[in-house]
Amino acid sequence: MSPPQSPSFAGLAARRLRTVAGATRTSRRNRHLANLLAFIAGMLNSVGFVAVSVYTSHMTGLTASVADHLVLGSMRLVGIGLEAITCFVLGAGTCAVVFNWGRRRHHEARFANVLVLEALLxxxxxxxxxxxxxxxxxxxxxxxxxxxxxxxxxIITKISAAQIRTTHVTGMVTDIGIELGKAAYRSRMPGQPPVVADLGKLGLLAGLVGLFFVGGVAGAAGYLALGFTVLLAPALVLLVVATPPLLVDLRGR
Incomplete structure (x- = not known):
C-alpha cells in the first residue's frame, strides 16, 4: 500500500480558491479575501485619481472637499463630491440587499453574489x-x-463582522499605530497586567495597507500604459473567486 501523497501547491491553491468566497467563513479565508480586495481597491482608487483626479475610496477627503468647494464657490466640484459620496452609499446599500437576499435563502454564494456584481461592473x-x-x-x-x-x-465588512475594511486606510493606519504603541509600552507598576500588542492584527493591517499601496502602483502604472482595460484583470480574478459558490447553488437547484 503506497503512502498518502501530500497535496501539491497547485491543489492547495485551487482548494482555497474554491472556498475563499463561500458562506463558511474562517479567519484565514477572511484574510485571503481581504488581501485580494485591498489590492483591487488600491487599483480602482489610483485609476480613478489618474483618470479624473478623484480618490474614489476616500470618503473623508471627499466630504471635506465638498465643504471646501462649497465655500469657494466651485459648484461643479461640489456636485462631483456629492455624487461620489451618494454612489458609495448606494453601493454599500446594494451590497446589503444582495447579501441578505442570499442569506435568507441559505445560499452558498451569499457573499460571492456581491463579488460577481462588482466584477461585472x-x-x-x-x-x-x-x-x-x-x-x-x-x-x-x-x-x-x-x-x-x-x-x-x-462586503468585507459583512464577512469580517466589521473587523476589516479594505478601503479605510486611515482607520487601518490608526490601528497599526495603536498596536505599535502597545508593543512599545513597558509598565513600571508592579502587580498590573501587562499591555500586550495583538501581533496578528498588526500583521494583517500592515499587509492590507501594503497591498492597497501595491495595488495603487499597479493601477496607476497600468492605466498610463493600457487605459481602463487594466481593470479587466482584477475583474476576471473576482469572477474566478466567486464562481465556485455559485456553482454549488446551481447544483443544489
Whole structure:
C-alpha cells in the first residue's frame, strides 16, 4: 500500500480558491479575501485619481472637499463630491440587499453574489470607459468607481463582522499605530497586567495597507500604459473567486 501523497501547491491553491468566497467563513479565508480586495481597491482608487483626479475610496477627503468647494464657490466640484459620496452609499446599500437576499435563502454564494456584481461592473467599465467620448464622462467614471468601492467595502465588512475594511486606510493606519504603541509600552507598576500588542492584527493591517499601496502602483502604472482595460484583470480574478459558490447553488437547484 503506497503512502498518502501530500497535496501539491497547485491543489492547495485551487482548494482555497474554491472556498475563499463561500458562506463558511474562517479567519484565514477572511484574510485571503481581504488581501485580494485591498489590492483591487488600491487599483480602482489610483485609476480613478489618474483618470479624473478623484480618490474614489476616500470618503473623508471627499466630504471635506465638498465643504471646501462649497465655500469657494466651485459648484461643479461640489456636485462631483456629492455624487461620489451618494454612489458609495448606494453601493454599500446594494451590497446589503444582495447579501441578505442570499442569506435568507441559505445560499452558498451569499457573499460571492456581491463579488460577481462588482466584477461585472468593473469588467464593463474596463472594457467600455475608453470608448466614452461624452464631455462630462468624468461623472460616469466617478459614479461607477464609487459605487464599486461601496460594494467592496461593505462586503468585507459583512464577512469580517466589521473587523476589516479594505478601503479605510486611515482607520487601518490608526490601528497599526495603536498596536505599535502597545508593543512599545513597558509598565513600571508592579502587580498590573501587562499591555500586550495583538501581533496578528498588526500583521494583517500592515499587509492590507501594503497591498492597497501595491495595488495603487499597479493601477496607476497600468492605466498610463493600457487605459481602463487594466481593470479587466482584477475583474476576471473576482469572477474566478466567486464562481465556485455559485456553482454549488446551481447544483443544489
Amino acid at each position: 468593473i469588467l464593463a467599465f474596463g472594457g467600455l470607459a475608453d470608448q466614452l467620448t461624452w464631455r462630462h464622462r468624468d461623472l460616469v467614471f466617478v459614479a461607477v468607481l464609487c459605487f464599486t468601492m461601496g460594494l467592496q467595502n461593505a
